[in-house]
Amino acid sequence: MTAFRIGTGAGFSADRLEPAVDLAERGRLDAMVLECLGERTVAFGHRDRMIDPKRGYNAHLERRMRALLPPCRAAGTVIVTNMGAANPRAAAERTVEVARGLGLKGLKVACIEGDDVSAIVPKDQPFMDEPGKLSDVGLTVVGMNTYLGIDAILPALKAGADVVIGGRLADPSMFLAPLAHRFGWDPADTARMGAGTLVGHLLECGMQVTGGYFADPGMKDVPDLAACGFPIAEVEADGSAVITKLPDTGGAVTPATVKEQLLYEVHDPSRYLTPDVTADFSKVQIASMGHDRVRVSGAGGAPRPDKLKVTIGFDGGFQGEAGVSYAGPGAQARGELAAEIVRARLAKMLSPQADRRFDLIGTASLFATAGLRASNAEDVRLHVTVRSTSREDAELMLWEVESLLCCGPAGGGGFRGAIAPWVITKSALIDRSQVKPTLEVLVA
Amino acid sequence: MSALRPNTPRFVRDIAHARAGDKGNISNVSVWAYDPEDFDLLKRALTPERIKREFPALVHGRVDRYVIEHLHGLNFVLHDALEGGVNRSLNLDSHGKSWSYLLLGLKLDEA
Incomplete structure (x- = not known):
């Protein structure tokens, strides 16, 4: 089986567009993921939605879709994104309108909802890592979203969606789902879930693995950072992967850039919690395979947590x-x-x-x-x-x-x-x- | 991309690189030796006790250290160390993105 090529088209809500278009046009990708939500981004989306029920999704959604839908459709690249933020339905409807305007008849846009849990969470809900409960706060709640994993995304891929749009889809899950779909991984296979989660974790912040957030002149120089390329992972059926980027783009993929991203926002490296797995990055092997090519392998995992995090x-x-x-x-x-x-x-x-x-x-x-x-x-x-x-x-x-x-x-x-x-x-x-x-x- | 290593390294930044991330009011900083031969020196220089001692007004909670021996990296988890975190901190850098350079700026010989 050939390697699955997955790339990042955005690593945060305000990320650059033109390197994403370059990657869509030249990357021969099977899937492109646009990760556009932080904890507070969703809450700001809810505020927007209160003002206008048609809003609440990523402010750049239309521009991104107009630029990315044609090359992704031409290359057979599935788009997975959480640009729906606080309003996935409006985002999906807007994407369909953009596709029709571009003449992309028959494009299938999947809308995933159910991350908004404001109707479920009780008033006496305790907080996670601080004392107190919901009713103690005394401020107006603007929104409550739980992190959805691959169990929410896989049905959309099985339905043949060209574009998958959700709200609070967990960052690494958006990468893991297309991998699990292609390779037929069992969600109970914790080793594969851990390996695919590592790929997602390394790619979810976009250029943070290809030379962004890294340069320190004289100590860690990065070539042509102004034209930095987004990352690509070439993933094998066993979950091991080569992290790389397009030729003729700026930036660098080295063991050092990969190491820094390996533990970005990680606490215990042997217990990284996602909705899909308790991932173990503590034994990951990182090896240079030539210019701008780094192989990662050896991620593991334990069963997924029973509880889901709500923001x-x-x-x-x-x-x-x-x-x-x-x-x-x-x-x-x-x-x-x-x-x-x-x-x-x-x-x-x-x-x-x-x-x-x-x-x-x-x-x-x-x-x-x-x-x-x-x-x-x-x-x-x-x-x-x-x-x-x-x-x-x-x-x-x-x-x-x-x-x-x-x-x-x-x-x-x-x-x-x-x-x-x-x-x-x-x-x-x-x-x-x-x-x-x-x-x-x-x-x- | 190896560092221009001074003959006698004085600061952590002379032998290592680092990246900071945040979750709530917890900062994590991973620190990586450029040269495997410097990893022992890095481990001696950066201990949880020292980080608590260097920044008492910033790091109010405990400091955990995870050692990634085969990659020559250390991961520090600094609890209650983000001035309340991105919700409450009025620091211009409320994520503590620059905390990596707090550790890289420490002197090696004062460990």
């Missing part, structure tokens, strides 16, 4: 951010004085519950809490963040920071400020038996 999104109010810059001699002291002024004035103005933070970019920001601080920086930016259930708190902060231009230390310039809605998420576990995924196949 619960709450309306978290608003976040305001604003800044002013100082440069030249004494810049650090002037920036610190600016922070003191705003801090003192906001203390009298904002509601007590409003969270606030004062960073001096160039001196202490990302590592401020860690206790690392540059001294005598000569180009600094005061950056103030306020988060509150009241929009007025954020507006007052922006006003205060802008007022520094005339009322603050010498030479301050470059005010910018913005306010955005905020969501908060918490996790819970529910019994797998309560979750009933559904499938409907729409035809263009």
Whole structure:
């Protein structure tokens, strides 16, 4: 049996499109996966859907489908994606309209629902890794989605779908399902589930395995990162795979890029939980097979967990951010004085519950809490963040920071400020038996 | 893609590369020796106790270390170490993507 060629067309909601089109056109793929959901992305999708029932799916869905459907259909490439976010049905209907507009008659678009478990989760539902229960929170719930695995995706592939669209489909499951479908893997075969999950885990963040999120000039140089290619896995029937990318694309696939992605967002490497398997990455072998080709093998697994994770999104109010810059001699002291002024004035103005933070970019920001601080920086930016259930708190902060231009230390310039809605998420576990995924196949 | 290894490495970054990820209020940082011969030095330099000691105001929970001996890698799991996590942290980098460089910036000889 020839290797199954699976590639990534997006590794997060705002990922690039043109390397995905390149991969669809030249990759001879059997399947392309677009992974576009983070925990908070779904909650933001629910907010969009509340405003307009036709929305709530990935903002780039139409553009992506218009560009990818023709080359994928020409190459016989199945698309699997969670771009449906909080509204898979609207996403599938929109995709059918796009396909009709492109003349792709007969294209089968599968819509998977059932990840929205807001009707199932009880008020006294306890949280997963923190104390408390749902009814304690006191914020408006915007959505609740559980992670669906291959048992939700396989029926769509068996129905011959060209495009599979869901909401909270688990990232690695979107890769594992086409592999299990092609090779006829038994979902109870934990070794194969572990091997396919490894492929999914390595590919789910797109370019993070082909040189993205990796370059450190002088230490880890990556060629032509501006034209980085998305990854391809050539997967064998036993689940081992070669990770590679298209020739004539930027980036690099090396044992080092693969190692870094192997443990990305992993805690215990021998127990990586997904809806499909308790995957074991602790004995994975990584071997260079030549330029931009790395073979991975040796992943294992234990039975899948009985419980499924649910992400619960709450309306978290608003976040305001604003800044002013100082440069030249004494810049650090002037920036610190600016922070003191705003801090003192906001203390009298904002509601007590409003969270606030004062960073001096160039001196202490990302590592401020860690206790690392540059001294005598000569180009600094005061950056103030306020988060509150009241929009007025954020507006007052922006006003205060802008007022520094005339009322603050010498030479301050470059005010910018913005306010955005905020969501908060918490996790819970529910019994797998309560979750009933559904499938409907729409035809263009 | 081997590192330009200084004659006498001073920082973890001179002998290793790293990547950080987040789940809730837990950060994980995997650290990988460029050269297998430096792996023992890396293991001595980066212990859970040292990471707790270096960043007491940031890392409030325990630090677990998983050793991937055959790939010359260490995976650190830093509990309660993301200022509340992406929901609550007001850090510009609320995911702690830059935490990899907290570990790479540590000196080797102060372990």
